[in-house]
Amino acid sequence: MSTPNIPLELHACMGLNACKGHDRLGTNDCAGTGACATAAQHTCHTLNDCRGQGGCGLYGTGEEQNHPGENPCAWQGSCAVPINAERFSTDGPNQGKGVWLRARELFEKRMTKTGRQFGASPSPVGPTAAWLKENYDPEYTACGASGMSGGGSCI
Numbered sequence: 365m366s367t368p369n370i371p372l373e374l375h376a377c378m379g380l381n382a383c384k385g386h387d388r389l390g391t392n393d394c395a396g397t398g399a400c401a402t403a404a405q406h407t408c409h410t411l412n413d414c415r416g417q418g419g420c421g422l423y424g425t426g427e428e429q430n431h432p433g434e435n436p437c438a439w440q441g442s443c444a445v446p447i448n449a450e451r452f453s454t455d456g457p458n459q460g461k462g463v464w465l466r467a468r469e470l471f472e473k474r475m476t477k478t479g480r481q482f483g484a485s486p487s488p489v490g491p492t493a494a495w496l497k498e499n500y501d502p503e504y505t506a507c508g509a510s511g512m513s514g515g516g517s518c519i
Contacts, residue, residue, distance in 0.1 A: 375398070375403060378401070379486060381395060381397070386402060394482065396483045397484065400499070401445050401447075426457065429456045430458050446496060449464050449492045453466065468485060
């Protein structure tokens with residue numbers, strides 16, 4: 365009898381994983397401690413493949429930008445994944461504030477509400493664009509041709 369292949373839960377960035385072993389490398393010790401996203405990398409608004417895979421910032425409505433990693437369906441995410449630490453919301457209640465910080469706040473609320481334990485993120489502000497280029501993808505870029513997101517331009 366073979367062991368079933370248990371799929372990783374999909375999440376938008378570092379420190380947003382709900383389970384042990386569910387980061388890009390599969391080596392994190394507990395929820396909230398993952399090194400990077402398991403969601404498919406994408407570079408801009410509405411290009412996500414699945415529920416919960418959208419980042420936020422720069423594009424989309426204020427409401428969309430206030431819920432990074434919580435989009436209800438494919439093609440409804442509001443920006444690139446992974447979410448670099450330099451990205452900030454341009455509209456809505458999180459305007460001018462860090463997208464990753466909002467995503468982590470929402471993650472912690474979900475985990476606490478369901479009584480789940482979680483650990484500290486590998487970075488208190490999320491991964492920087494430089495870290496993502498070095499550890500995730502040398503070609504990493506994020507939305508914002510103006511460079512406002514800290515990641516470069518959309519490809």
